[in-house]
Amino acid sequence: MKSNQVSTEQIHLFLTGHGFPEKVDSAVILGSGLGDFTENLDEPESIPYSEIPGFPETSVQGHTGELFRGRLHGKEVIAFSGRFHHYEGHPFSRTVLPVHLAHVFEAEKLIISNAAGAINTRFSVGDLMVIDDIIRLFHGIAASPSEPFRYNLYPVADRVRALAAEIGLEVQRGTYIYLKGPNYESKAEIRAFRTLGADVVGMSTAPELSEASRLGIRTTAISLVTNMAAGVSAKKLDHSEVKEAAEARKEDFARLVSVLIEKL
Ligand SMILES: O=P(O)(O)O[C@H]1O[C@H](CO)[C@@H](O)[C@H]1O
Numbered sequence: 058m059k060s061n062q063v064s065t066e067q068i069h070l071f072l073t074g075h076g077f078p079e080k081v082d083s084a085v086i087l088g089s090g091l092g093d094f095t096e097n098l099d100e101p102e103s104i105p106y107s108e109i110p111g112f113p114e115t116s117v118q119g120h121t122g123e124l125f126r127g128r129l130h131g132k133e134v135i136a137f138s139g140r141f142h143h144y145e146g147h148p149f150s151r152t153v154l155p156v157h158l159a160h161v162f163e164a165e166k167l168i169i170s171n172a173a174g175a176i177n178t179r180f181s182v183g184d185l186m187v188i189d190d191i192i193r194l195f196h197g198i199a200a201s202p203s204e205p206f207r208y209n210l211y212p213v214a215d216r217v218r219a220l221a222a223e224i225g226l227e228v229q230r231g232t233y234i235y236l237k238g239p240n241y242e243s244k245a246e247i248r249a250f251r252t253l254g255a256d257v258v259g260m261s262t263a264p265e266l267s268e269a270s271r272l273g274i275r276t277t278a279i280s281l282v283t284n285m286a287a288g289v290s291a292k293k294l295d296h297s298e299v300k301e302a303a304e305a306r307k308e309d310f311a312r313l314v315s316v317l318i319e320k321l
């Protein structure tokens with residue numbers, strides 16, 4: 058079956074026929090290198106994307122391409138270990154497939170995560186940041202022309218930081234600049250983005266946030282700083298840093314997501 062012939066309702070039917078619950082409390086989209094979060098789920102079960110009708114495959118390193126279900130604090134959770142980026146050749150309508158699935162599973166909460174480069178010189182590799190605003194450059198992502206870009210993150214950012222503090226974690230807050238990629242930025246671009254007010258840069262999340270807001274899903278977005286962006290430090294940029302930084306912070310990332318699932 059071709060992916061565009063399978064509706065999200067049909068995918069939901071397939072998944073409930075394979076042990077997934079009808080409804081979940083939370084859905085989590087895991088960014089580059091952050092897939093190990095699923096090790097924290099109780100009674101986990103998973104299906105590779107390649108076995109789910111209508112699911113595209115992921116091609117980016119650090120995205121295994123597997124859909125998990127399990128429980129955390131007694132709550133039903135689905136977790137997407139691997140997302141679809143526009144630069145991999147997916148149309149925006151497909152990059153938001155996890156959001157549509159969160160919607161058919163009636164998730165009350167969606168937690169989106171990503172690996173990002175820090176533009177803000179006060180940030181460090183390994184910092185966690187709750188996104189409270191988005192800048193999009195060059196690429197519109199709304200479904201129809203002239204539609205305003207809507208998302209509603211402001212009320213949750215303070216609460217996320219307060220919950221993080223309860224478990225001894227410091228979380229930054231800031232603006233994510235979304236670029237289509239696939240290549241990293243030039244030093245001059247990063248300097249320009251700093252003057253625009255961006256704190257971190259990445260190539261995902263904005264389309265998912267926009268769609269989640271359109272569907273009325275309460276959404277939080279978390280960045281893990283995996284590298285200082287081009288020119289911010291003298292270090293040469295490489296995708297392997299993403300994996301290293303995620304590996305170093307995976308426990309704290311999991312603790313943060315876990316407390317958000319429990320209490321947000
Ligand atoms: O946003 P996620 O999926 O975490 O991936 C981030 O890591 C990749 C770059 O190494 C880019 O795809 C960037 O967006």
Ligand SMILES: Nc1nc2[nH]cnc2c(=O)[nH]1
Binds near residue numbers: 238241258260284
């Ligand atoms: N565009 C972009 N994406 C990233 N993902 C992780 N780090 C980076 C970065 O520096 N730039």
